[in-house]
Amino acid sequence: MRLKLARGLHYALAGRAPDSLLESLEEDVAQEAVLKILASLDTFRGESQFMTWATKIAVRLAFTELRRKRWQDVSLEGLLKVEEEQDYTPAILADKTPTPEQLAERTIMLEAVEKMIVESLSDRQRQAIMAVLTGGAPMDEVARQLGTNRNALYKLLHDARLRLQKRLAAEGLSPKDLLALFSEK
Amino acid sequence: MLNPETLKEMILILTNTHAGEGALSCDECYEEIDHFAEISLVGMSAAEAMPLVQDHLDKCPDCREEYEALMTALKFMEQEKPTD
Numbered sequence: 358m359r360l361k362l363a364r365g366l367h368y369a370l371a372g373r374a375p376d377s378l379l380e381s382l383e384e385d386v387a388q389e390a391v392l393k394i395l396a397s398l399d400t401f402r403g404e405s406q407f408m409t410w411a412t413k414i415a416v417r418l419a420f421t422e423l424r425r426k427r428w429q430d431v432s433l434e435g436l437l438k439v440e441e442e443q444d445y446t447p448a449i450l451a452d453k454t455p456t457p458e459q460l461a462e463r464t465i466m467l468e469a470v471e472k473m474i475v476e477s478l479s480d481r482q483r484q485a486i487m488a489v490l491t492g493g494a495p496m497d498e499v500a501r502q503l504g505t506n507r508n509a510l511y512k513l514l515h516d517a518r519l520r521l522q523k524r525l526a527a528e529g530l531s532p533k534d535l536l537a538l539f540s541e542k
Numbered sequence: 543m544l545n546p547e548t549l550k551e552m553i554l555i556l557t558n559t560h561a562g563e564g565a566l567s568c569d570e571c572y573e574e575i576d577h578f579a580e581i582s583l584v585g586m587s588a589a590e591a592m593p594l595v596q597d598h599l600d601k602c603p604d605c606r607e608e609y610e611a612l613m614t615a616l617k618f619m620e621q622e623k624p625t626d
Contacts, residue, residue, distance in 0.1 A: 368618040410576045535553050
């Protein structure tokens, strides 16, 4: 079973990390997966084939490990900083028909939404949303940085989104209108 | 802090966010994902059969990434099976 899992992982992880890293990772994870599978056998409900269930476990273990390795040197502040340092002015200016009015509107809107985020969300919610959205960090990683777990983070993000939705609605801003304002026409 | 691209992304996500009763957590999605994957593998619509899982996958990049990797692995393993 270990060999089969290692092979499955080989396909699942192809191209997601340097080969040198993957080789040892696949072996280690396959081994760990076997142990985990044996330990969780009583939770197998038979709703899928055994190897499907087993592969799922191996894939989850592999990604947790991959993400941990990839992001272990990045701090939460670092994730948020990357966003600030990138110069996005070209994107606004690259628009085919940017009228000065449109530019002004967009700037105003960006600032307004930023203000709403700061006002409507708790610090934690704000950090979480920005890190996941802009930093592109995986949930596992952001959760670790925030000292929580993935499930709690997912709920945090869900609540944050609901709050933002409400706030936008309260301000009379529809998502459609906002998107229209920022799309290239 | 915010730039147009980020804002667009955020708005799109907000458009798809619903105060869902029964929204799944990552663990709950993980519980069901092998079943979900097998439905897809036989060519049926897993999204229709298990909409809550699909909903979670739409919103959760980590779970979606793992699901896609699982599908890749399963497809190859399927091919490797000895034909009777």
